[in-house]
Amino acid sequence: MGRHEVEDEVRISVQVGHGTVERRWWRIVQPPPSVAFSLRGRIGAALGPVVDIAMREFSRAVDPQAEEDLEADVQTVGDAAALRAFRNARAGKSVTSAAALVGPGVQAKAGDVAGVLLTVATFIGRHTGARIDAPTLLGVHERNTANDADSLGFKWPGPSLLHRLLLDSRLTFGGTAEKWRTPSGVVGDDHPGLALADAVNRGSVGGFVAALDDLVAGPDELTLLYAWALLHLWRPF
Amino acid sequence: MPLPRPHDPRRATPFPTPPPSLCGMEGIPGLAPPGALARVAQRLGRTLAEVDRAMTVDEVLDEFDLQAYLFDVDNAPQDRPPK
Numbered sequence: 001m002g003r004h005e006v007e008d009e010v011r012i013s014v015q016v017g018h019g020t021v022e023r024r025w026w027r028i029v030q031p032p033p034s035v036a037f038s039l040r041g042r043i044g045a046a047l048g049p050v051v052d053i054a055m056r057e058f059s060r061a062v063d064p065q066a067e068e069d070l071e072a073d074v075q076t077v078g079d080a081a082a083l084r085a086f087r088n089a090r091a092g093k094s095v096t097s098a099a100a101l102v103g104p105g106v107q108a109k110a111g112d113v114a115g116v117l118l119t120v121a122t123f124i125g126r127h128t129g130a131r132i133d134a135p136t137l138l139g140v141h142e143r144n145t146a147n148d149a150d151s152l153g154f155k156w157p158g159p160s161l162l163h164r165l166l167l168d169s170r171l172t173f174g175g176t177a178e179k180w181r182t183p184s185g186v187v188g189d190d191h192p193g194l195a196l197a198d199a200v201n202r203g204s205v206g207g208f209v210a211a212l213d214d215l216v217a218g219p220d221e222l223t224l225l226y227a228w229a230l231l232h233l234w235r236p237f
Numbered sequence: 238m239p240l241p242r243p244h245d246p247r248r249a250t251p252f253p254t255p256p257p258s259l260c261g262m263e264g265i266p267g268l269a270p271p272g273a274l275a276r277v278a279q280r281l282g283r284t285l286a287e288v289d290r291a292m293t294v295d296e297v298l299d300e301f302d303l304q305a306y307l308f309d310v311d312n313a314p315q316d317r318p319p320k
Contacts, residue, residue, distance in 0.1 A: 003291055032289035033297045034261030037274055041263030 006030035008232060009180065012224060014217040022217065025174030025181075028166070028229055035168045040233055043161050162226045167208045169229050170200050173215055246315060259285070269301060276304060 007029045016022045030036065173193030174180040183191035185198070196215055199207035216222045252271040255262035264271035277300040278288045288297070 003289075004293055006293055006295070030294055033292055033294050034274060034285055034289050036294045037261035037265065037269070038263060041265050044265060
């Protein structure tokens with residue numbers, strides 16, 4: 001029997017020009033267990049010893065109700081049952097409808113989520129003085145000197161664990177139309193996410209990083225995607 | 238192998254390093270000791286590739302919980318509980 005695919009989809013608003021806002025579809029799929037545990041261990045090691053506390057703070061920011069339920073269960077039925085309830089309650093559910101990140105009825109922007117991630121990083125530093133292994137976690141980037149208006153102002157000679165996480169989560173771009181549109185891969189398809197989907201299918205980290213840099217509107221959107229995939233990696237735990 | 242209990246003696250020697258071909262054997266502090274995924278595969282009589290093909294992360298975590306419970310049933314604490 002095949003594995004039940006746990007996937008999540010978001011539609012985020014990104015400012016792409018003066019006053020121009022695009023609503024962009026993204027989808028990720030939970031990696032297979034061995035990949036998920038490997039990434040969880042390595043990213044946890046790069047973030048430092050209090051990563052679980054930090055991710056719980058992050059989770060609390062995204063989904064306060066689930067945290068309140070967990071704390072209530074801890075008081076009444078003990079840690080083990082509470083953790084189990086916590087896992088079960090969250091398994092397979094969509095956690096990051098973008099609105100959940102900023103509150104009901106408010107349209108989330110990439111910057112809002114980037115702010116949440118920054119808060120998490122600040123929390124780690126403030127509470128422990130621990131140093132984050134930033135090159136391993138975030139990769140090494142340098143200024144992109146190519147005269148290419150579609151590219152970001154930087155490129156990634158050293159891909160990061162977070163790039164790997166997005167690749168192994170089979171990140172897919174669904175376009176900017178009203179409805180999700182999957183890149184078909186057939187000849188003549190003009191889908192903007194085609195190169196990204198091709199790199200994911202080939203498992204090519206270099207191709208994936210290049211395609212992703214061409215696709216995202218800026219560092220804020222990239223940060224949002226990192227935060228979203230990280231939350232999904234930690235959420236079942 | 239479940240996480241050590243507070244009243245169990247600590248392991249005195251380091252865990253062996255897994256072969257490079259094995260993915261996901263890293264220990265995760267507070268969640269799983271090194272090699273926990275291999276224990277899941279062993280108990281279910283599956284290869285690691287079959288676990289990857291057939292199970293979600295949540296199902297593997299449920300197996301961790303089950304193994305921890307069975308370990309506690311089968312193994313009495315080797316020391317008095319901490320006060």
